[in-house]
Amino acid sequence: MARSKRRPPDPPPAGAAGQTAGLFVAFLVASFVVYWPALTGPFVSDDSIYLNLNPWVQEASVENVVGFFHPTSSNNLVTANYSPVHLLGHMAQWAVFGENTLGYHVTSLVLHALVGALFALLLARSGAPPVAAAGGAAIFLFHPASGEVACWISQLK
Numbered sequence: 001m002a003r004s005k006r007r008p009p010d011p012p013p014a015g016a017a018g019q020t021a022g023l024f025v026a027f028l029v030a031s032f033v034v035y036w037p038a039l040t041g042p043f044v045s046d047d048s049i050y051l052n053l054n055p056w057v058q059e060a061s062v063e064n065v066v067g068f069f070h071p072t073s074s075n076n077l078v079t080a081n082y083s084p085v086h087l088l089g090h091m092a093q094w095a096v097f098g099e100n101t102l103g104y105h106v107t108s109l110v111l112h113a114l115v116g117a118l119f120a121l122l123l124a125r126s127g128a129p130p131v132a133a134a135g136g137a138a139i140f141l142f143h144p145a146s147g148e149v150a151c152w153i154s155q156l157k
Contacts, residue, residue: 038147050090051090051093052099060091060092064091068088083157104153108153123137
């Protein structure tokens, strides 16, 4: 029985990187327009548990970083969620922004726009027409459930 050889994927079309970068910029601008009211929002809901009441995130130390990777450490039990990369991201943000929530919201919007542009690229590489790929990514980006990304700082993950 002969094995069939898998065909390697087609290379990305010429200009795909530029188109993705352009879509990222468009999504970023649109995200700031849509989510503008949330940019000055305070810590809400789980934000307190993950950030402003979490001493392990507020002190950047080797001991705290190691604790994030131990599932039963106090560092993880306070959030009741084992997510070391997520907590490291919050630790880095706390070191830069402290209690100023604007920086957290801006970071979330930039990452959300980037994910939207990459999702459009994935849809296009999967065979969707470019307009449909961009439209599908825009639905992902601006669906009401995505409001948590901009409004809840703890949704960095």
